[in-house]
Amino acid sequence: MSALRVCVAAIRREGRFFLQRRDPLAARFPALWELPGGKAEPGETPEAALRRELQEELGWAPERVAPLATVAHDYGAFRVELQVFLCEGPGTLHAPLAWGWFTPGEMARLPMPEANRGLPETLACAPR
Numbered sequence: 229m230s231a232l233r234v235c236v237a238a239i240r241r242e243g244r245f246f247l248q249r250r251d252p253l254a255a256r257f258p259a260l261w262e263l264p265g266g267k268a269e270p271g272e273t274p275e276a277a278l279r280r281e282l283q284e285e286l287g288w289a290p291e292r293v294a295p296l297a298t299v300a301h302d303y304g305a306f307r308v309e310l311q312v313f314l315c316e317g318p319g320t321l322h323a324p325l326a327w328g329w330f331t332p333g334e335m336a337r338l339p340m341p342e343a344n345r346g347l348p349e350t351l352a353c354a355p356r
């Protein structure tokens with residue numbers, strides 16, 4: 229089974245990261261907290277996909293984007309490969325869902341998709 233390539237943004241401000249909560253009525257992973265992002269379209273580079281998703285989801289363009297980690301996870305019914313980018317820059321994020329800024333320690337206590345389990349540790353070690 230081929231993996232869904234999903235590009236996600238670890239948006240950092242003052243040591244905290246932006247998470248949004250999935251729709252409580254979503255068919256998959258309802259009400260879990262996740263990083264903004266989504267699937268790359270055919271022919272799209274991961275960074276271009278990420279920038280497009282951030283614009284669509286949050287109406288926001290990052291000033292700096294750097295690859296941080298890749299996490300593969302098998303959910304059984306499907307596999308994902310999360311490509312995580314560290315994103316920084318000013319400006320308002322126009323989030324339509326519940327959202328917040330969390331330290332890696334706080335993040336570790338939130339309900340998140342299984343693929344995200346190791347992320348708090350990775351984000352805690354992200355280059356300054």
Ligand SMILES: Nc1nc2c([nH]c(=O)n2[C@@H]2O[C@H](COP(=O)(O)OP(=O)(O)OP(=O)(O)O)[C@@H](O)[C@H]2O)c(=O)[nH]1
Pocket residue numbers: 232234236255256257261262263264265266267308310341342343344
């Ligand atoms: N955006 C995002 N997706 C994640 C994260 N962790 C994780 O397992 N995923 C999964 O990766 C896929 C992302 O694809 P998508 O963003 O285009 O899909 P979607 O929210 O419309 O959800 P759906 O296709 O599951 O209904 C989803 O299956 C999502 O649950 C994360 O931190 N952020």
